[in-house]
Amino acid sequence: MSPSVNAQPEAPPLPLAERAYVALRDMIVTLELPPGSPLEEAIGARLGIGRTPLRDAIKRLESESLVVIYPRRGTFVAEVNLTDHSLISDVRRQLEGHAAHRAAERATDDDRDRLRELARTVREHPGGRAEGMRLDTLIHREVYRTAHNRFLEANLNQYYNLSLRIWYLFLDRLPEVDHTAEHLPMIDAIIAGQGDVALEYAVQHVSHFERSVHEAL
Numbered sequence: 001m002s003p004s005v006n007a008q009p010e011a012p013p014l015p016l017a018e019r020a021y022v023a024l025r026d027m028i029v030t031l032e033l034p035p036g037s038p039l040e041e042a043i044g045a046r047l048g049i050g051r052t053p054l055r056d057a058i059k060r061l062e063s064e065s066l067v068v069i070y071p072r073r074g075t076f077v078a079e080v081n082l083t084d085h086s087l088i089s090d091v092r093r094q095l096e097g098h099a100a101h102r103a104a105e106r107a108t109d110d111d112r113d114r115l116r117e118l119a120r121t122v123r124e125h126p127g128g129r130a131e132g133m134r135l136d137t138l139i140h141r142e143v144y145r146t147a148h149n150r151f152l153e154a155n156l157n158q159y160y161n162l163s164l165r166i167w168y169l170f171l172d173r174l175p176e177v178d179h180t181a182e183h184l185p186m187i188d189a190i191i192a193g194q195g196d197v198a199l200e201y202a203v204q205h206v207s208h209f210e211r212s213v214h215e216a217l
Contacts, residue, residue, distance in 0.1 A: 038077075119188065132179065175212055
């Protein structure tokens, strides 16, 4: 049986605040909650999460520029500022390359096993923009974890989330990510411990994403 793009390794249950954060983050970056939409209290009931963890999640999302809070007006999903895209890509080129290099240096045997499974998923990926973006997300976040630097991982996730919203905004106008050409060589290089090669492919991927968005504008 082919591994699912959405398959995740088993993990202990997340704390409520983390659950709320992940749920809201994913709804925001995939535009299920569109830019400018209000975050009403009812969303907590919809997610089965109480006020306190929801409030903690919203504060975290605000610090990551995904949510804005206006006194006496309420809380809203942040607007997408396309003029920031080049600035975000400039930062991501540095951080993504560094993370891929560190992942190649620091990957454990368990990390390599997960990356091999991910590489198999890439080879068997049937295509499709939405599924392709979910696979893109899995790949990036696995590389971040494999770098074994929680500060680097936190920063990368923040900038990746900002980029991901832009990608979903133009999903129908952008080319599908060619995971076989862009991600598979990077994954193979990390498994093989080839940091410089992994870095090069990571940087090329970010640059290609930036060019694709500019062409779609």
